[in-house]
Amino acid sequence: MSDQASFFRVENVEGRGDAVIVCEHASNDLGGADDALGLSAELRHAHIAWDPGALGVARGLAAAMDAVLIHATASRLIYDLNRPPDSPGAMPTRSESHDVPGNRHLTATQRQGRTAAHYVPFHAALFSLLARRLAGGRPTALITVHSFTPVYFGARREVEFGIIHDADDRLARAILARDTGLLSRLNDPYSAADGVAHTLALHATPLGLAHAMLEIRNDLIATPQAQRDMADRLAPAILAAVKECL
Amino acid sequence: MSDQASFFRVENVEGRGDAVIVCEHASNDLGGADDALGLSAELRHAHIAWDPGALGVARGLAAAMDAVLIHATASRLIYDLNRPPDSPGAMPTRSESHDVPGNRHLTATQRQGRTAAHYVPFHAALFSLLARRLAGGRPTALITVHSFTPVYFGARREVEFGIIHDADDRLARAILARDTGLLSRLNDPYSAADGVAHTLALHATPLGLAHAMLEIRNDLIATPQAQRDMADRLAPAILAAVKECL
Numbered sequence: 001m002s003d004q005a006s007f008f009r010v011e012n013v014e015g016r017g018d019a020v021i022v023c024e025h026a027s028n029d030l031g032g033a034d035d036a037l038g039l040s041a042e043l044r045h046a047h048i049a050w051d052p053g054a055l056g057v058a059r060g061l062a063a064a065m066d067a068v069l070i071h072a073t074a075s076r077l078i079y080d081l082n083r084p085p086d087s088p089g090a091m092p093t094r095s096e097s098h099d100v101p102g103n104r105h106l107t108a109t110q111r112q113g114r115t116a117a118h119y120v121p122f123h124a125a126l127f128s129l130l131a132r133r134l135a136g137g138r139p140t141a142l143i144t145v146h147s148f149t150p151v152y153f154g155a156r157r158e159v160e161f162g163i164i165h166d167a168d169d170r171l172a173r174a175i176l177a178r179d180t181g182l183l184s185r186l187n188d189p190y191s192a193a194d195g196v197a198h199t200l201a202l203h204a205t206p207l208g209l210a211h212a213m214l215e216i217r218n219d220l221i222a223t224p225q226a227q228r229d230m231a232d233r234l235a236p237a238i239l240a241a242v243k244e245c246l
Numbered sequence: 247m248s249d250q251a252s253f254f255r256v257e258n259v260e261g262r263g264d265a266v267i268v269c270e271h272a273s274n275d276l277g278g279a280d281d282a283l284g285l286s287a288e289l290r291h292a293h294i295a296w297d298p299g300a301l302g303v304a305r306g307l308a309a310a311m312d313a314v315l316i317h318a319t320a321s322r323l324i325y326d327l328n329r330p331p332d333s334p335g336a337m338p339t340r341s342e343s344h345d346v347p348g349n350r351h352l353t354a355t356q357r358q359g360r361t362a363a364h365y366v367p368f369h370a371a372l373f374s375l376l377a378r379r380l381a382g383g384r385p386t387a388l389i390t391v392h393s394f395t396p397v398y399f400g401a402r403r404e405v406e407f408g409i410i411h412d413a414d415d416r417l418a419r420a421i422l423a424r425d426t427g428l429l430s431r432l433n434d435p436y437s438a439a440d441g442v443a444h445t446l447a448l449h450a451t452p453l454g455l456a457h458a459m460l461e462i463r464n465d466l467i468a469t470p471q472a473q474r475d476m477a478d479r480l481a482p483a484i485l486a487a488v489k490e491c492l
Contacts, residue, residue: 084453085381108382115381116374124370128362135331135361136354198452206447207330 007032008122010129011069012062018242020130022144022199023058023071024081024122025051032117033078037102048095049075051147053221053230057214058145060231065239067143070126072118077103079118082144082198085111089195090119096153123202130203139246141171141210143238144199147218148189161234162188162215166200171210171245178237182220189215210245214238253278254368256375257315258308264488266376268390268445269304269317270327270368271297278363279324283348294341295321297393299467299476303460304391306477311485313389316372318364323349325364328390328444331357335441336365342399369448376449385492387417387456389484390445393464394435407480408434408461412446417456417491424483428466435461456491460484 028050030036036044043049055071062069072081077100083090091114093103106114133140150157161182165172169186176186190196197213204211214234221227274296276282282290289295301317308315318327323346329336337360339349352360379386396403407428411418415432422432436442443459450457460480467473 085377086383086454090381111381111383112378115377119381120374120377124373127370127373128366131331131361131366132358135336135357135365137332137357201452206444206452208332 007074007118008070008072008125010125011059011071012066013068015062015066015068017066018139018246019065019067019141019143019238020126020133021058021062021065021067021069022126022142023051023055023069024144024199025076025146026055026058026071027073028075029073030075030078032074033102035102037077037100039077039100039102043098046098047147047149047218048098048100049077052218053216053227054145054147056224056227057147057216057221057231057234060228061143061145061235061238064231064235065242068129070122070129072122074118079114081119081122082196084198085115085119087195090115123199126199126203130207130209134207141212141242141246142200142204143211144213146213146215147221148215150217150219152189157189157217159183159185159188160217160220161185162190164191164197164213164215166192166197166211167205168211171241172212174241174244175212175214175237178240180233180237182233210242253320253364254316254318254371256371257305257317258312259314261308261312261314263312264385264492265311265313265387265389265484266372266379267304267308267311267313267315268372268388269297269301269315270390270445271322271392272301272304272317273319274321275319276321276324278320279348281348283323283346285323285346285348289344292344293393293395293464294344294346295323298464299462299473300391300393302470302473303393303462303467303476303480306474307389307391307481307484310477310481311488314375316368316375318368320364325360327365327368328442330444331361331365333441333444336361369445372445372449376453376455380453387458387488387492388446388450389457390459392459392461393467394461396463396465398435403435403463405429405431405434406463406466407431408436410437410443410459410461412438412443412457413451414457417487418458420487420490421458421460421484424486426479426483428479456488
């Protein structure tokens with residue numbers, strides 16, 4: 001897989017913490033796509049291309065928790081790693097109210113090429129990492145870090161911190177129970193029923209791992225400093241919750 | 247993964263059928279283990295080392311259905327591909343009423359080595375194969391082929407053909423509804439609740455694939471001819487059931 005490894009990165013691989021942190025929407029890099037998928041410069045920096053601020057928070061959490069972090073280095077508009085290959089959202093032709101011209105009329109071969117270059121190596125690497133931990137008897141919680149737009153299809157979202165789970169709700173509820181000073185909700189602004197928890201369904205549920213998908217409203221993490229502050233705010237709650245569940 | 251590929255094999259990779267067939271317990275080869283795990287020659291050929299007859303049936307089904315087949319080439323006593331790495335059954339110290347001396351006192355590093363050599367490459371290859379099909383828009387059902395011993399812990403099993411499912415029971419029920427002339431039962435002699443459906447949970451459920459785990463009583467498939475006959479008997483039922491579910 002070495003020729004494909006450039007679309008994801010693993011950091012702090014020797015981390016001794018109990019969590020594995022994942023950031024599928026870390027990057028808005030469209031360098032791997034012809035003509036930047038036909039998007040304007042403005043859209044390339046908008047939330048449709050990535051989860052702004054999520055990587056900074058994920059890195060802060062990984063540092064505070066001494067956790068390994070795996071993150072994408074290409075935009076989710078090329079391939080959304082949190083969607084299976086047959087999902088319309090994997091290589092979307094539309095996102096919110098914007099067309100993605102470069103994703104119209106993809107052939108089966110092109111879809112297979114992006115899947116082989118982005119989706120398969122990322123998830124194979126995460127799978128390998130998790131399997132190694134389990135074989136070594138290491139307690140492991142899987143935490144994915146995302147951000148969401150404060151205004152979606154014109155509607156303002158009040159929630160600041162959403163915690164989403166797949167089949168096992170223990171870790172999500174344990175995080176929710178801690179005071180972070182944020183307006184926090186379970187399975188909001190979306191839930192696994194919306195098909196947004198694919199990474200958790202693919203890895204955490206079949207391996208029986210405690211898990212949570214963290215969704216932070218992106219206006220709260222717009223700068224590197226705000227991302228560090230958010231990580232500092234969340235880390236104690238998440239560390240305590242992970243400890244409770246393992 | 248090329249250096250590890252010797253512990254599994256993919257056959258009929260260009261198959262045009264709608265099924266992907268998996269045989270995790272195809273082999274009783276202990277060549278990769280020191281001192282054959284300390285087992286007697288008799289035990290090395292017993293059902294604890296593999297699923298006798300399963301590969302012959304799986305090959306017959308793959309031929310009849312023009313399906314790709316992926317199967318193990320090492321014994322499940324080295325690594326049981328249908329178990330996660332933290333399961334006691336992945337590298338069992340006991341199987342039915344027999345000790346497996348070579349699996350006692352495995353270190354974390356040894357467990358990680360077997361996991362990296364057997365479990366990870368097998369499932370990464372299956373995942374890659376399934377992802378490619380989904381990206382190409384190909385309908386796909388996942389079928390795993392197993393055999394079970396007619397006498398287990400001294401008790402005789404009457405069932406001849408067990409059909410097991412994970413979260414989605416459609417394909418299993420559709421196969422059960424067809425007449426194969428066998429004494430057939432759903433989720434018998436075990437079910438997903440016993441942790442025996444890991445391959446289905448790892449691949450079929452998160453990818454939303456129709457799926458079934460076929461369990462054939464091994465006294466019915468003791469010879470190559472009996473395996474071919476069983477495949478011929480089952481193939482029409484399975485083909486029809488797959489067609490119904492896709």
